[in-house]
Amino acid sequence: MAEKITRVSxxxxxxxxxxxxxxxxxxxxxxxxxxxKSDTTPPDFEQGVLNVLEKAEIDLPSVDxxxxxxxxxxxxxxxxxxxxxxxxxxxxxxDVLEIGRGNRPDFFNLMxxxxxxxxxxxxxxxxxxxxxxxxxxxxxxxxxGLDAILDDFRADGVEAxxxxxxxxxxxxxxxxxxxxAVKARWPEATAVASHQITREWREYERTNTTVLSAYVQxxxxxxxxxxxxxxxxxxxxxxxxxxxxxxxxxxxxxxxAVPITMVESGPASGFWGAAELGRIIGEPDVLxxxxxxxxxxxxxxxxxQATIKTDYxxxxxxxxxxxxxxxPVVDLVEIGNGGGSIAWVDEFxxxxxxxxxxxxxxxxAAYGRGGDNATTTDANLWxxxxxxxYFCGGTVEADMTALEGSLRRLADKLGQASEDVARGIVRxxxxxxxxxxxxxxxxxxxxxxxxxxxxxxxGGPMHGVALGQELGVKKVVVPRGAxxxxxxxxxMSDLRRDYFVTKLVGQSDHAxxxxxxxxxxxxxxxxxxxxxxxxxxISMQPLLRVxxxxxxxxxxxPVGAGTFGPAEMAKMIDDFHVIYEREYSxxxxxxxxxIGLHLIxxxxxxxxxxxxxxxxxxxxxxxxxxxxxxxxxxxxVHEATIYDGEKLExxxxxxxxAIIEDPGTTIVVHPQNRVSIDTYGNTHxxxxx
Numbered sequence: 001m002a003e004k005i006t007r008v009s010x011x012x013x014x015x016x017x018x019x020x021x022x023x024x025x026x027x028x029x030x031x032x033x034x035x036x037k038s039d040t041t042p043p044d045f046e047q048g049v050l051n052v053l054e055k056a057e058i059d060l061p062s063v064d065x066x067x068x069x070x071x072x073x074x075x076x077x078x079x080x081x082x083x084x085x086x087x088x089x090x091x092x093x094x095d096v097l098e099i100g101r102g103n104r105p106d107f108f109n110l111m112x113x114x115x116x117x118x119x120x121x122x123x124x125x126x127x128x129x130x131x132x133x134x135x136x137x138x139x140x141x142x143x144x145g146l147d148a149i150l151d152d153f154r155a156d157g158v159e160a161x162x163x164x165x166x167x168x169x170x171x172x173x174x175x176x177x178x179x180x181a182v183k184a185r186w187p188e189a190t191a192v193a194s195h196q197i198t199r200e201w202r203e204y205e206r207t208n209t210t211v212l213s214a215y216v217q218x219x220x221x222x223x224x225x226x227x228x229x230x231x232x233x234x235x236x237x238x239x240x241x242x243x244x245x246x247x248x249x250x251x252x253x254x255x256x257a258v259p260i261t262m263v264e265s266g267p268a269s270g271f272w273g274a275a276e277l278g279r280i281i282g283e284p285d286v287l288x289x290x291x292x293x294x295x296x297x298x299x300x301x302x303x304x305q306a307t308i309k310t311d312y313x314x315x316x317x318x319x320x321x322x323x324x325x326x327x328p329v330v331d332l333v334e335i336g337n338g339g340g341s342i343a344w345v346d347e348f349x350x351x352x353x354x355x356x357x358x359x360x361x362x363x364x365a366a367y368g369r370g371g372d373n374a375t376t377t378d379a380n381l382w383x384x385x386x387x388x389x390y391f392c393g394g395t396v397e398a399d400m401t402a403l404e405g406s407l408r409r410l411a412d413k414l415g416q417a418s419e420d421v422a423r424g425i426v427r428x429x430x431x432x433x434x435x436x437x438x439x440x441x442x443x444x445x446x447x448x449x450x451x452x453x454x455x456x457x458x459g460g461p462m463h464g465v466a467l468g469q470e471l472g473v474k475k476v477v478v479p480r481g482a483x484x485x486x487x488x489x490x491x492m493s494d495l496r497r498d499y500f501v502t503k504l505v506g507q508s509d510h511a512x513x514x515x516x517x518x519x520x521x522x523x524x525x526x527x528x529x530x531x532x533x534x535x536x537x538i539s540m541q542p543l544l545r546v547x548x549x550x551x552x553x554x555x556x557x558p559v560g561a562g563t564f565g566p567a568e569m570a571k572m573i574d575d576f577h578v579i580y581e582r583e584y585s586x587x588x589x590x591x592x593x594x595i596g597l598h599l600i601x602x603x604x605x606x607x608x609x610x611x612x613x614x615x616x617x618x619x620x621x622x623x624x625x626x627x628x629x630x631x632x633x634x635x636x637v638h639e640a641t642i643y644d645g646e647k648l649e650x651x652x653x654x655x656x657x658a659i660i661e662d663p664g665t666t667i668v669v670h671p672q673n674r675v676s677i678d679t680y681g682n683t684h685x686x687x688x689x
Contacts, residue, residue, distance in 0.1 A: 003027065007065040007608055008058060009490035010049045011243075011266050012040055014071060015293030015340060015360040016458070017048035018484035019056050022491060022608055031611055035484045037664060039360045043081075045072055046227040053234070061235035065605075067490035069243035069265040072223045073216050077263070077314055077323075082215035083159035083190065087124045088149060088178060089207065090166040094124035096207050103321050115320055118211050123156065125149045127165075127178065133201075135171030143181055150186050160190035160214035164207040169199045169502050190217045197258055198326045200310060200596065201502040205324040212325055213260035220259030224252055241495070241605075246308050246328035247272035248496020248602060251531055261327050263312070266486050268330045271299040271306050273489025274454040277479055279304050280610060281678060283452040287437055287473060290486065291459030293340040294357040296433050299332040300440045300451075307331035308600075310500055328498035333439045337432045339377040339459040340364060343425045345413045351421070353428045365406040366391065368399030374406035379425035380462055382407060382418065383631035385659065385668050387642070393663030419631070426633040430463055434470050441471075445582040448473050456485035461660075461667040461683075466634070468687050469670065480681035483664025494602040495533065499524060505594040507569060514564045516597055517542055521561065524601035533603045541600040546576045549591040555579045556598055612679040615650045623647035630659060630668075638671055650679045 003026040011018045021034040036056035041048035049068065053060065076082045087094070097117040104112050127149075129141030153161065161182055168175040172195035179193040194210040228240055241249040243265040255262060267290060274288035278301055286301035299306055312329040316322030336355020340363060343353050353376060358364055362371035364378045366388075380386045382403060391398040407418040414421060441448045448471040455464030461478045468476040481488050499520050505512050521540055528538050540561045547554035557576045560568065573592055581587045623643045630640040638657040645662035653676045656669035660683065667683060669675055674686040 004062075005065075006063045007067075007491050008053075008063050009067040009269075009487040010052060010069070011269065011484070011487040011490065012045050012048060012068075012070040012072070013266055013292050013486075014040065014295070014357070015338075015363075016040060017045075017052045018487040019052045019058075020481060020484050020487040020491060021056060021058060024608075033481070035481050035664070037483065042075070044226075045070060046223060046230055049227060050230050050234070059235075060231060061237065063236055064238055065241070065491075066231065066236060066238060067241045067243060067249055067493070068227065069269050069486060069490055070223070070262060071266060073220055073259055073262045074264065074314070076216045076219050077212060081219065082118075083218045084157055085119050085123070085160050085162055085211055085214045086149075086153040086156070086158040087119045087162045087164065087207070087211055088146075088182075089124065089126055089164050090130065091126040091128045093166055093203065094121070094126050096203050097124065097211065100204055101321065105317070105321060106319050109319075115315070115323055118208075118215055118323070119162070123153070123158065125152070129165070129174050131165070131167045131171050131174055133167050133170055135167070137171075137173070141174045141177055143177070146178070146181055147185065150182065153189075154186070158189070159218055160192065161186070162192055162210045162214035164194040164203075164210040166203065168193070168195050169201055169206065190214060190221075192217060192258075197260065198310065199499075199501045200326055202326070205326045208324050209260065209326040212323065213258060217259050220262065221256050224256055224259075228252065241490075243269045243490050243493065244328075244496070245312075245330060246496060246498050247275070247306050247330055247493065249490060249493045249605075250495060250497065254531075258327075260325060263314070263325055263327065264329050264332070267297045267299075267332055267334070269489035269493060270297075270456060270486035271301070271330050271332065271489070272493050273479070273485055274299075274456070275301045275304055275306055276489070276492040277454060277477070277682070278452065280680060281477065281682065283474075283477070285451045287441060287448060287451045287453045287471075289433065289437065289453065289455045289460055289464065289467070290457040291433070291455070291463060292338045292457045293459075294336070294338045294359065295334050296337045296436060296459070297332050297334045298433075298437050298440050299330055300444060300446060302446070308498055308598075328500070331440070333436045335432055335436045337376070337429050339375065339462075341376050341429065342373040343375065343379070343410060343421075344373070345410060349414060351410070351414060351424050351428060353425055353432065364403075366398045366400065366403040367396060368402060372402065372406055372409075374403070374410055374421070374425065376425060376429045376459065378403050378406060379422040379429075380666075382422040383426065383633065384629055385462065385631070386666050387628075387659075387661055390661055423631065423633045426463075430466050430470070430633075433463060433467055437467065437471060445585070450474070452477055454479065456482040458483050458665050461665045463668070465668060465670050465673060465685055465687070468685070473687060475687055476685040478667050478683040478685070480683075483662070491608040494607060495528075495531070495605045496600065496602040497524065497527065499599040499601065500596065501599075502596040503594075507573065507592050507594070510564050510566065510569060513544075513569075513594065517561070517564060520597055520599045521601075524599060528601065528603060533605070537603045539602050543598040543600070544572060544594050545596040545598060546572070546592055546594050548580075548588050549593045553584070554595055555583055610680055613650050613681050617651075618649060620648075620652040620654050623649075623652065625661065628659075630657060632657070632668075632670055635671060640669075648677050648681075648683070650677050650681065652677045
């Protein structure tokens with residue numbers, strides 16, 4: 001029997017749980033691919049994973065590699081369903097969470113209220129002892145009051161203890177002592193210290209990150225343990241890898257220790273998949289857009305790399321400053337516009353789309369599950385862009401009566417016809433997404449016309465061409481398996497860890513910089529060695545965080561992994577000026593200073609390599625299902641050719657207007673656009689100029 005390698009990944013979204021299965025014949029290289037979707041099952045999210053495995057008929061004992069992404073962390077935060085947390089901090093600093101930052105977005109609102117801390121003041125306790133910003137002890141740590149603090153925490157029902165001491169990023173000795181003492185005195189409680197999560201400065205951000213990590217850790221641990229138990233009970237014997245927010249995967253044990261790194265795991269995998277797809281098809285500069293059932297998320301890929309930042313906030317909007325989470329997260333913009341986003345009319349008779357979502361239950365009105373609000377999906381269905389006789393790949397009978405009623409209610413409020421309302425919903429949704437794409441491109445100093453737009457998720461192919469035309473991108477690419485592309489991206493990910501270290505270094509201090517680089521790289525190698533990863537499999541990419549002297553904002557500058565001398569420093573400074581000017585539109589004739597290091601350490605562990613698909617040489621006409629009238633919202637009604645996406649093969653070409661129907665999504669091809677299928681089964685759409 002031929003040897004085969006089997007890889008599976010699952011991604012839990014707000015509406016659906018996705019699965020991708022790859023089976024590779026070791027001798028011939030031939031690949032078998034299966035995809036599946038099932039409803040997400042809150043609050044028992046692991047059940048949705050087991051359901052989709054059963055639906056796809058996966059034989060778990062034969063699986064060699066399993067990767068998983070989940071929304072359990074972000075859901076626990078936004079729904080306030082985490083553990084009760086007590087905070088231990090340096091004497092005099094328990095109100096750091098309350099003070100926060102002076103970054104309120106609604107600046108002239110005299111009634112503005114700051115976000116409520118996740119830990120009430122009476123549960124924020126202090127210990128004497130002080131370390132300064134250089135990592136020097138200026139006052140010894142005093143643990144004599146710790147027993148009383150823990151007794152109070154027990155009495156108040158605290159489940160998790162967060163420890164964040166002043167300047168622990170420079171020297172974690174005091175934090176390590178407190179953490180060890182808490183675990184010894186109260187082993188039943190979850191305990192988390194800031195140095196385990198981040199070694200960056202900024203006390204408010206570091207403290208809040210530690211608190212939120214403690215807040216989600218018990219729930220995340222239970223979830224991962226249930227998932228492991230469920231998989232093992234069905235015969236899986238391999239390692240379980242979890243998708244992080246930094247576009248890499250990590251071991252389940254490492255994630256259990258710091259689960260806050262999963263906060264944006266689903267979107268990160270999709271964007272890494274877009275970067276890998278760009279590499280495969282020769283398009284290293286990519287605008288990536290993921291439109292799901294609840295939200296649309298976008299990110300910029302430059303020269304094959306997604307930007308990773310630690311300046312990440314949840315619940316930040318026009319009225320709230322939100323909460324910072326200082327962990328490596330792909331630089332993305334997220335808006336409440338997905339297939340299930342609800343259309344509504346405000347008190348001024350103005351039509352809006354989102355951010356409220358119909359979710360999986362009851363879902364869009366056309367699902368026939370009791371939903372009475374028109375959504376983006378309903379508008380696309382009403383305009384003929386989605387086939388009512390092939391709704392959800394033919395698995396759901398479209399309830400056109402409920403859909404008509406939902407649009408009619410909006411039409412009556414607006415004094416418009418239902419068709420006009422449906423067009424308005426699509427156009428507003430597109431406008432919102434264009435603005436989001438500009439935030440990650442134009443606002444970062446990049447011209448969208450230099451990029452390829454890669455669209456995925458259930459809704460991405462539906463709106464991608466319209467967005468590409470508005471932005472003037474080079475072309476639009478719809479990946480093979482677009483509806484489950486985030487799960488696909490996990491199979492392309494490396495075991496990855498990002499190390500951020502704060503340390504002030506002058507531009508002439510070459511020895512200090514070389515020491516910082518070598519010490520951080522040694523830490524990374526030691527951690528990977530502990531996971532059984534040999535040194536030759538590890539790649540390192542250092543980036544220095546550099547700013548003009550005495551300024552606030554820094555940019556990251558890539559450097560080599562060797563020693564750092566005068567020549568390397570001069571090149572780094574030249575590169576800094578270029579990068580800074582692109583980001584902020586100016587440069588200064590001023591000294592620069594290094595404020596820290598970002599080290600990307602990665603290792604390949606069973607990463608999937610995609611092979612070209614076979615082609616029978618059949619004519620494109622064999623994929624034609626028929627023709628129907630389609631309303632393109634901004635370009636009127638056209639008779640479009642309908643293609644069966646499963647019958648399209650490499651080398652096939654045709655022109656719009658057209659619709660490509662796939663079981664999980666619909667690709668809307670506008671008039672005069674040219675379509676071609678590449679050797680990997682991806683759909684390329686040339687945008688008319």
